[in-house]
Amino acid sequence: MTFLAQASGSIVDQWVSSFWIALLIKAVAVLGFFLVAPLAVGYMEHKVLAHMQSRFGPMEAGNFHGWAQLVADGVKFVQKEDVIPEAADPTVFSLAPAVALIPYIVLFVTIPFSKTVFAENLDIGVFFLLAMSSVSVIGVLMAGWSSANKFSLIGALRAAAQLIAYELPLVLATAAVVMQAGTMRLVGITEAQGHYWFVATQPIGFLIFMIAALAELTRPPFDMPVADSEIIFGAYTEYTGLKFAFFLLSEYGGIVALSAIASVLYLGGYRALPGLPIPEPLMMLGKITVLSFIVIWLRATYPRLREDQLQRFSWLVLIPLTLVQIMVVAILKVAMR
Amino acid sequence: MSAPDEMPAPADEVSGELRQETMIINMGPQHPSTHGVLRLLLELDGEQVIACQPIIGYLHTGIEKNTEYRTWQQGVVYVTRADYLSPFFNELAYCLAVERLLGIEAPSRAQVLRVMFCELNRISSHLVYLATGGLELGAISVMLYGFREREVILDIFEAATGLRMNHAYVRIGGVVMDLPDDGEDKIRSFLEMMPGRIGEYEALLAANPIWVQRNSGVGYLSAEDCLALGVTGPILRAAGVPADLRKDEPYSGYETYDFDVVTREEADAYARFAVRIEEMRQSLRIVAQCLERLREPGPVMVEDPKVAWPAKLPLWVDRNAKLYVGGFAGWLDDFRFGGVHTGDTVTMPEGVKLTGKAAYKIHFLGGRLNPAEHSVAQTIGIEHAGRVTTIEISPNGTMQQVETEVAPVNAKPEDKNVVPDKAKKE
Numbered sequence: 001m002t003f004l005a006q007a008s009g010s011i012v013d014q015w016v017s018s019f020w021i022a023l024l025i026k027a028v029a030v031l032g033f034f035l036v037a038p039l040a041v042g043y044m045e046h047k048v049l050a051h052m053q054s055r056f057g058p059m060e061a062g063n064f065h066g067w068a069q070l071v072a073d074g075v076k077f078v079q080k081e082d083v084i085p086e087a088a089d090p091t092v093f094s095l096a097p098a099v100a101l102i103p104y105i106v107l108f109v110t111i112p113f114s115k116t117v118f119a120e121n122l123d124i125g126v127f128f129l130l131a132m133s134s135v136s137v138i139g140v141l142m143a144g145w146s147s148a149n150k151f152s153l154i155g156a157l158r159a160a161a162q163l164i165a166y167e168l169p170l171v172l173a174t175a176a177v178v179m180q181a182g183t184m185r186l187v188g189i190t191e192a193q194g195h196y197w198f199v200a201t202q203p204i205g206f207l208i209f210m211i212a213a214l215a216e217l218t219r220p221p222f223d224m225p226v227a228d229s230e231i232i233f234g235a236y237t238e239y240t241g242l243k244f245a246f247f248l249l250s251e252y253g254g255i256v257a258l259s260a261i262a263s264v265l266y267l268g269g270y271r272a273l274p275g276l277p278i279p280e281p282l283m284m285l286g287k288i289t290v291l292s293f294i295v296i297w298l299r300a301t302y303p304r305l306r307e308d309q310l311q312r313f314s315w316l317v318l319i320p321l322t323l324v325q326i327m328v329v330a331i332l333k334v335a336m337r
Numbered sequence: 338m339s340a341p342d343e344m345p346a347p348a349d350e351v352s353g354e355l356r357q358e359t360m361i362i363n364m365g366p367q368h369p370s371t372h373g374v375l376r377l378l379l380e381l382d383g384e385q386v387i388a389c390q391p392i393i394g395y396l397h398t399g400i401e402k403n404t405e406y407r408t409w410q411q412g413v414v415y416v417t418r419a420d421y422l423s424p425f426f427n428e429l430a431y432c433l434a435v436e437r438l439l440g441i442e443a444p445s446r447a448q449v450l451r452v453m454f455c456e457l458n459r460i461s462s463h464l465v466y467l468a469t470g471g472l473e474l475g476a477i478s479v480m481l482y483g484f485r486e487r488e489v490i491l492d493i494f495e496a497a498t499g500l501r502m503n504h505a506y507v508r509i510g511g512v513v514m515d516l517p518d519d520g521e522d523k524i525r526s527f528l529e530m531m532p533g534r535i536g537e538y539e540a541l542l543a544a545n546p547i548w549v550q551r552n553s554g555v556g557y558l559s560a561e562d563c564l565a566l567g568v569t570g571p572i573l574r575a576a577g578v579p580a581d582l583r584k585d586e587p588y589s590g591y592e593t594y595d596f597d598v599v600t601r602e603e604a605d606a607y608a609r610f611a612v613r614i615e616e617m618r619q620s621l622r623i624v625a626q627c628l629e630r631l632r633e634p635g636p637v638m639v640e641d642p643k644v645a646w647p648a649k650l651p652l653w654v655d656r657n658a659k660l661y662v663g664g665f666a667g668w669l670d671d672f673r674f675g676g677v678h679t680g681d682t683v684t685m686p687e688g689v690k691l692t693g694k695a696a697y698k699i700h701f702l703g704g705r706l707n708p709a710e711h712s713v714a715q716t717i718g719i720e721h722a723g724r725v726t727t728i729e730i731s732p733n734g735t736m737q738q739v740e741t742e743v744a745p746v747n748a749k750p751e752d753k754n755v756v757p758d759k760a761k762k763e
Contacts, residue, residue: 053481150362154381220475221547229370229473303547304475307384 011116026109026119034105037288038252039070044289045252045296046070052300073245080241087148088238096146097239097246100139104253107132111260112187114270114280125186126174129261130167133216136250137163140225143247144235155234158307159218159225165314166215166222172322173209176202176329177265190269197268205325206266208318210294213258215314217251219295221302224310259291260284267291359387366395370473409435414505421502422465425451425458428507433588435509441644446635447511448589453627454497454506455589456620457524460531461490463613463620467538470610474551479541486534493523511638521628528625535617542610552607559604571616575601575608594623 012029016022046069050057062068084090110125112118122128137159144156178184180201181192199206215222226234236247263269267287270280278286305313360381365371374396380388400419404412416431417424429451436442443451468483491501497520498504498513506513542548558568560576573580581598583591599615601608 049477053478054485055481150360154362154384158384223475227475229475232369300478301541302476302545303471303479303542303551305547306551309550 010118010121011114012119014116030108030119031105034108034253037256038249041255041292041296042070042248042252043067044292045299048293048296049300052297077241077245080244082243083238083240085148085238089146089148092142092146093238094243096139096143096235097243097250098139099142100136101246101250101253103132103135104250104257107257108260110186111257111284112190112264112270113284115187115191117270117281118187121185121187124184126178126184126189126265129186129257130171130174133254133257133261134163134167136254139250140235143239147235147238149238151231151233152235152237155225155231155237158231159235161307162215162218162222162225162310165311166212166318169208169314169318169322170212170216172319172326173202173205173212174265176205176322176326179326179329179333186264186269190264190271193268193271197266197271199266202266202325202329204321206262208322208325209262209265210291212314212318213262214295214298215310217254217258217295219251219255220299221304222310223304224307227304255292255295256288259288259295262291263287409509413508414503417503417505422462423458424502424504425454425507428505429455429589432507432509439509439644441510441639441641443511443589444636444639445590446515446631446633447637449627449630450512450516450637451507451589452591452594453524453624453631454494456623456627457490457493457527459620460617461487463617464490466613467610471542474548476542476548479538482534482538482541486531489527489530493520493527496520496523508638510641510644511636513638515637516631521631524624524628528621528628531621532618535614539614543614549607552605552610553603554605554607556606556609557604563604571609571612574599575612576604577602594626596620596623 010022010026012022012025016025046057047065058066058069060066060069061072084093107129109119110122110128112121140159141156144152144154144159147153177189177198180198181189183189183192214220218225224230226236231237236244239247263284269287270284272278272280272283276283362379362381363376364379365376366373371377376392376395378390378392379386398418400415404415412431412435413428416427419427432443464483464487466483468480468487471477471479471483494504494506495501496517498506558566558572558576560573560578563569563573563576563578569580577600579598579600582588583596584598596619599612599619601612
């Protein structure tokens with residue numbers, strides 16, 4: 001396994017000798033990406049949904065097809081009154097949006113945009129990603145509990161139950177990829193897809209990963225925790241202004257993050273198709289965009305599952321399938337050694 | 338029939354101990370789904386609704402009482418607002434009742450126009466069912482598609498009547514005016530567009546696994562329960578009873594049109610969806626037949642100047658620019674009925690609203706001369722969320738009795754374990 005030997009460093013480390021300056025550059029880059037990419041996905045959602053539903057979406061802000069709508073929204077959120085319900089627990093209530101948002105920022109530290117363009121290439125890369133992506137739900141749980149609102153509480157409990165049900169297929173599907181790649185480093189997994197993408201060998205795993213990711217993001221058709229026709233807006237019901245904006249940002253950040261993870265694990269990450277002269281970072285961005293588009297597309301197509309159907313789907317369909325997937329990968333791995 | 342997708346039994350039925358306290362939650366009237374018109378007091382055991390008490394009456398407009406203080410002609414303007422999704426049906430029921438009292442009949446062209454607008458109205462109402470039903474289940478595209486096509490129908494209404502809703506178009510003795518010049522073309526292009534769009538809804542939903550899961554077996558209401566609760570319309574037809582007043586007690590010449598009564602056997606939410614989709618197609622058939630009949634010109638209002646709109650009365654303006662209308666005062670004074678009519682009832686199918694209402698009736702009870710002495714009473718079955726309310730107003734105009742029956746529409750009467758959908762959806 002030659003690629004394991006190529007312990008390449010980050011491009012920042014090659015250019016900058018000082019550890020602290022490199023760290024600063026990395027932090028700014030990650031934060032910058034996080035502040036731009038979710039907005040782009042949010043704008044894409046506005047526009048894609050609108051056109052699928054025979055309407056225009058935002059058209060005014062920024063003159064050209066309302067490109068600055070989300071910036072305008074952000075300004076609006078800043079101006080809004082920050083309401084904390086009287087019966088709420090103010091400390092937990094205020095902390096919750098940060099707990100929901102920060103894991104998705106941290107998560108981008110390990111996403112590789114080329115062999116050298118990344119912040120850190122952790123040994124436990126995949127493990128770190130999955131761990132971080134599930135911290136976010138604690139923020140949702142905190143929000144629901146501290147809001148002193150029954151609808152919020154139901155939403156938070158639904159979110160937690162959903163995370164437990166869908167984290168398992170997510171982890172199991174990822175485990176199959178790690179087994180095939182033989183490494184947990186994200187650069188290593190990408191390099192292991194030199195001849196073919198893992199979606200070719202694990203198509204079912206890819207589908208399961210995407211479904212479980214949708215559920216983890218509470219995106220339709222798995223948006224029971226925020227089902228507005230039932231529980232208003234779930235755990236976020238009582239939030240206003242910037243705090244509410246943070247929750248929205250964490251949702252869009254989540255879409256970017258899970259799309260990035262999925263493209264690293266299954267779609268060859270930054271690797272271009274042979275013969276395509278596309279720079280590696282652009283290739284990665286393109287894959288993230290395509291997957292995000294699919295996530296948005298599903299929202300335009302599917303109604304939402306009921307809570308019991310949602311749980312049943314995970315425990316009775318997805319988890320058995322991923323276990324079979326792991327078994328098949330393990331057998332093939334041993335047989336083809 | 339028990340729903341195939343039952344939630345597991347509450348824990349105490351298994352061990353007798355695990356069950357903790359339940360949660361009482363107030364859903365509405367300020368809630369995205371009930372938007373101010375309905376309040377549901379729910380008792381929740383986790384995700385399961387174990388009791389539901391609907392509280393209604395947030396949308397009472399006092400139409401019956403108001404009509405008592407107006408003339409017969411003015412009554413049309415009130416009843417059209419009784420249900421904003423089916424204004425033509427409200428108007429038609431009222432006008433047919435008054436016409437029966439007067440012993441007159443609208444000209445044939447007016448009858449064709451009435452039928453045509455009622456059927457277009459039925460489609461628009463079914464579209465709102467589809468749109469809001471989709472919204473409740475998170476299918477936002479379906480919501481926008483439904484309102485998109487409804488908008489086309491409302492454009493036709495606006496062209497013909499001047500208003501998108503609350504038209505006051507059907508009048509005693511006919512309709513207020515004929516189709517505009519471009520009205521026929523608008524309807525024709527709608528007829529060309531709509532079958533494809535209905536196909537789109539079916540393609541998007543009919544075989545969509547989530548839509549099927551969320552709807553089939555949910556909100557089961559057998560034919561017997563429907564009849565016991567007075568439920569008619571698509572809900573009754575979805576339970577396998579081919580009851581349709583257009584066939585059973587035809588009015589406005591419905592017996593001369595060619596259309597089918599759509600029924601399904603499942604008696605669940607999915608069957609209601611399927612019935613409504615197919616009913617839209619049947620309505621399109623009727624509208625097409627109406628357009629054929631409209632080729633022949635003719636009057637749209639009876640000749641009697643006491644009844645008809647006084648458009649042909651002499652007008653003059655005096656020196657102070659005051660408008661005078663000769664004979665208008667007489668028209669405004671209202672016509673009066675000679676004899677005593679008690680309990681004249683006209684029944685017509687409505688069954689087009691979200692939940693498929695009971696047949697819409699207008700009764701005139703007692704009285705002799707004008708609406709103030711005749712009380713107008715409507716009996717509307719509101720079975721949203723499982724409550725049937727009957728309001729009767731006595732001949733002297735005071736509210737004599739208000740009967741409310743609470744009955745679980747969603748399940749068999751003894752079955753209290755209903756999942757959230759069942760409590761809410763149908």
